[in-house]
Amino acid sequence: MLKSLSLVAALLLSAISASPTSKLYPRDPCGGNTPTTRSKWCNYSVDTDYTAQIPDTGVTREYWLEITDVVVSPDGFTRPAMAVNGSIPGPTLVADWGDTVVVHVSNKLTTSKNGTSVHFHGIRQRNTNQADGVVSITQCPTAVGETETYTWRAEQYGTTWYHSHFAVQAWEGVYGAIVINGPATANYDEDLGPLILSDWSRATVDQLAFYSKRNLIPPFQDSGLINGVNVNPNGAGGKRHTVQFKAGKSYRLRLLNAAIDTHFKFMIDNHRMTVIAVDLVPVQPYTTTVIDIAIAQRYDVIVTADQGQRADNFWIRAIPQLPCSLNKNPENIRGIVYYGDAPSTPSTSSYGYLPSCSDESEHRTIVPHISKSPQNLANAEKSSQSVALELQNNFYMWTLNGTSMEVDWRNPTLTQVLNGQTVFERNDGVIELPDANVMFYVVIHTLLPIPHPVHLHGHDFFVLAQGTGVYVPGITPLKTTNPLRRDTAVLPGTGYLVVGFETDNPGAWLMHCHIGFHVSEGFALQFIERRSEIPGLADTGVLEKTCAGWRAYQDANAIHQDDSGV
Known part of the structure; x- marks a missing residue:
């Protein structure tokens, strides 16, 4: 995870503090959910229809997020950006299936003078439309100096993310993962948490957006990040994201594409992946070597550490698909899986693939574990x-x-x-x-x-x-x-x-x-x-309070809306 060069000095404390981290918070697993019984979850299981039955945990998970202007250097090149609690990506929000989640979002963008909002991507928001976090649709932007509180229920489980829904602000760094713990359709030993893939440019995203509006061909990205870090393509700074494997263990990885304009093919050299969830939907497991992951999609996969006899270090590859994703360094978006005590540069080769921007579902049948069919x-x-x-x-x-x-x-x-x-x-x-x-x-x-x-x-x-x-x-x-x-x-x-x-x-x-x-x-x-x-x-009072604050702030700072509004 990339931390800003000017971290927020102090954060509000909470019952569950959202401090910048890329790992899951320590927790006691729900009864019965063990490495050999991942299908169980307290009195429920992966066979429970989560659209009809939801655990009543009585637990509220509360988070405080601050959106700030920062100067960052994710790959050795320094540029202005935005961050959540001082980091790109922001802290992972963690809950259990059935919990209530409360997120307080404070706008501290005093340099850029942007409004903000936070959308919880893929969260159903059943009967909580006002917590969807979309400016011009469910709220006005949150003005600088103001705080918006979002409350919703974790009725699904799996992997998703939150991001700003104000202009193109999300891709300046205002995003992070959401992990909702629950049962799974296959067993594994350890959950390694989110692996967030993103594209990255030396220009700001606002500059790229203006270029896109004026040109038929979209702008090139300079490179990309894995969990907020990468090395400079010219070899001058940065670092690779690393993941340690222990031989014989099986690991859950939560893949997430947070890019603005990049469709990735994802692979770990010499390792096979078993897909157990697509977005927030548990699926019948299938095994593959390469996954097409389109923008905003998520794939939960299980990888078995069974290649230690072949090498100690293996490339993790997130490869932009050039037919739809322009990138100056498409082979440079990499991390490292290592089996020893410390990582070193791998010499492994990638799996073969045909460049394409296909959805996974275009070339294979993916079957939801809970069977549902559209009626009438x-x-x-x-x-x-x-x-x-x-x-x-x-x-x-x-x-x-x-x-x-x-x-x-x-x-x-x-x-x-x-x-x-x-x-x-x-x-x-x-x-x-x-x-x-x-x-x-x-x-x-x-x-x-x-x-x-x-x-x-x-x-x-x-x-x-x-x-x-x-x-x-x-x-x-x-x-x-x-x-x-x-x-x-x-x-x-x-x-x-x-x-x-x-x-x-x-x-x-x-x-x-x-x-x-x-x-x-x-x-x-x-x-x-x-x-x-x-x-x-x-809640009309909350809605109007946010809007009154934004209108006053927009007028005082002569802020011009120059996009679709969402």
Whole structure:
């Protein structure tokens, strides 16, 4: 983990302090969950339908996070950035399945004068839409000097992350992992925690975002980081992230792609990986040597330390896929697995692969452990969205059905709903879902040879169809028997993605491309789900207090909104 050159001097203490660390906090495992019985979890198990039954732990995990301007040197090159509690990535938030999580986020960005927010990616936020942390949708930005508190329930388990949802701030360093302990579909000896992959540039992300808007070809990244560190491509500073293995042991690694514009292929030389979870969905285990991990996706894997006779040191590789990810040093994003007492430079070779930006689910069948199938799909409502790129006022903007999202920091959707507004501007990208507990599906298609990782807030979705070519209703087959469920899936270039979900969570929920430049350039829409139930779930006092603080701060500092608003 990269620590800033000017660490926060003091942090508030809490019952569970979120101090910068890349390891799991010590904890007593739930009864029955041992290296040989990972499927057990107290009175529950991996066979428990976590969408219907959730442990009532009575435990609240409380964290205090400070967002600050910092100067960092993750690979030996120094530049300004932003950090959470002084580190990139920020501290890992840890909870057990069923816990309540309270996160206090303080904006200390006194140099950049940015607003901020924190979104808890993949967390369902059932009946807690206001804690989703999306500016212009569920809140106004948190002004400098102010603190926002988010409270939500850990109804799922596995690996995910939190990140800013203000402009492109997340990729300046405002992100970190979330680990929710629970059962697993395969046994392992030790949980080594998150392994966060990211791209990195010597230019600031704001500079890259401006370049992206003015140019058809996206900007090159200089390199990348693994858990916040790497070596300089020119050999002048930095360090490799290292992981120690002990022969014969099996380890759980929680892979997470936090990049702004990089699709990775991940591997550990000479080692095989058994995948046990995709995003926050436990899956039937499968074994592979190379994993495609798109932006914002997560894969929990088990690796057995069975190669110590071959070598003492092995490369960990996160390889940007050049068909969709421009990087000046694509072979330099590496860490080291070592078997001895100390790491040294490996001499191992990578597994072979074909460069591609495919989703894992495009070339293999991934089966959720808890079987679910979409109901009454034939009669479900749907929306068809065509993706395009347009030049508008000398800036490139992404459109869905000809419209780029442009929502207002100062007037979030949630406020408008609470004020009784029923008519929205076209650029708000609103789709109304008034009916409860019915299936809805979205067909997204593109003629451009550019893949997009599409993320839906507030839900896991069924991946009903995904491929290249033209989607033809009634002819293109939909997978309707226990299809893959997740919260982020790839729309293939010159192809289609069909996803479906049940309207079981009232709120205003964003759906967007998770390439940071693309969402900033308008690639997003939002669902207002079960509008009539939203007022009973919102705290209007907190919402308006945050908005009043932001409006005053924005006016006093003449801050101009120059992106989509999300």
